[in-house]
Amino acid sequence: MKQHNTIFALAIAALALTPAAFCQDTGTSTLSATYGAEASFSASFSGTTLNAAAKFGGFSGTTNFNYKIRTTQSSGSGAITVQVTTFGTGGPAVADLSYTCTDTASGTPCSTTGASTSSATNVVTFGADAHSADAGDAGSVSWALLDRPSIKTGTYTSTATFSISAL
Numbered sequence: 001m002k003q004h005n006t007i008f009a010l011a012i013a014a015l016a017l018t019p020a021a022f023c024q025d026t027g028t029s030t031l032s033a034t035y036g037a038e039a040s041f042s043a044s045f046s047g048t049t050l051n052a053a054a055k056f057g058g059f060s061g062t063t064n065f066n067y068k069i070r071t072t073q074s075s076g077s078g079a080i081t082v083q084v085t086t087f088g089t090g091g092p093a094v095a096d097l098s099y100t101c102t103d104t105a106s107g108t109p110c111s112t113t114g115a116s117t118s119s120a121t122n123v124v125t126f127g128a129d130a131h132s133a134d135a136g137d138a139g140s141v142s143w144a145l146l147d148r149p150s151i152k153t154g155t156y157t158s159t160a161t162f163s164i165s166a167l
Contacts, residue, residue: 035070036072037070037071037072037076037078037166037167038068038069038070038166039067039068039069039070039078039164039165039166040067040068040069040136040164041065041066041067041080041162041163041164042065042066042067042136043063043064043065043066043162044064044065044066048061048062048063048143048160049061050143050145052147056147056148056149057147058144058145058146058147059143059144059145059147060142060143060144060145061142061143062140062141062142062143063140063141063143063160064138064139064140065080065138065139065140065141065162066136066137066138066139067080067124067132067136067137067138067139067164068132068136068137069106069107069126069130069131069132069137069164069166070130070131070132070166071126071127071128071129071130071131071166071167072128072129072167073128073129074128074129075128075167076126076127076128076129076130076166076167077125077126077127077128077166077167078107078125078126078130078164078165078166078167079122079123079124079125079126079164079165080107080122080123080124080139080162080163080164081120081121081122081123081162081163081164081165082099082115082120082121082123082141082160082161082162082163083116083117083119083120083121083160083161083163084097084115084116084117084158084159084160084161085117085158085159086117086158087156087157087158088156088157090151090152090154090156091151091152091154091156092145092146092147092148092151092156094115094116094117094158095114096145096146096148097114097115097143097144097145097146097158098112098113098114098115098143098144099112099113099115099123099141099142099143099144100112100113100141100142100144101113101123101124101139101140101141101142102139102140102142103124103137103139105132105133105137106126106130106131106132106133106137107124107125107126107130107137107139108124108125108126108127109123109124109139110122110123110124110125115160120161120163123139123141123162124139126166130166141160
């Protein structure tokens with residue numbers, strides 16, 4: 001009987017030392033994420049210099065930018081817009097400034113558009129279910145400014161403010 005008690009005691013000790021081998025439990029959790037319409041914009045420029053093509057031939061220059069966008073699936077929309085400030089007294093008129101746009105992938109670029117100081121004008125528009133690449137998409141604005149003899153000599157600047165939206 002003593003041998004029997006010893007074997008029984010060893011079996012109880014082995015069970016006490018290895019509870020994980022005889023016990024298992026699991027659980028679940030539902031993960032949920034809601035993705036909404038979002039947009040971000042970055043410009044890789046500190047300024048765009050407009051250069052003269054020829055005497056009284058006008059000025060031109062290009063502003064490059066990058067963006068990310070996601071619009072809602074059924075009724076989404078979005079836009080990149082730009083609004084400019086005046087060039088200053090004696091300088092060129094904003095009415096003489098126009099631009100054309102390029103977009104590489106996810107939107108519809110503008111055609112030739114006159115710049116405005118009173119309201120933002122479209123650079124790129126986006127429809128429903130628009131998505132940029134994960135790394136972002138690139139676009140550009142090519143500026144054209146008339147060179148009129150009536151403009152006083154000097155250096156003139158205007159600030160172009162870009163905005164992006166997504167719905």
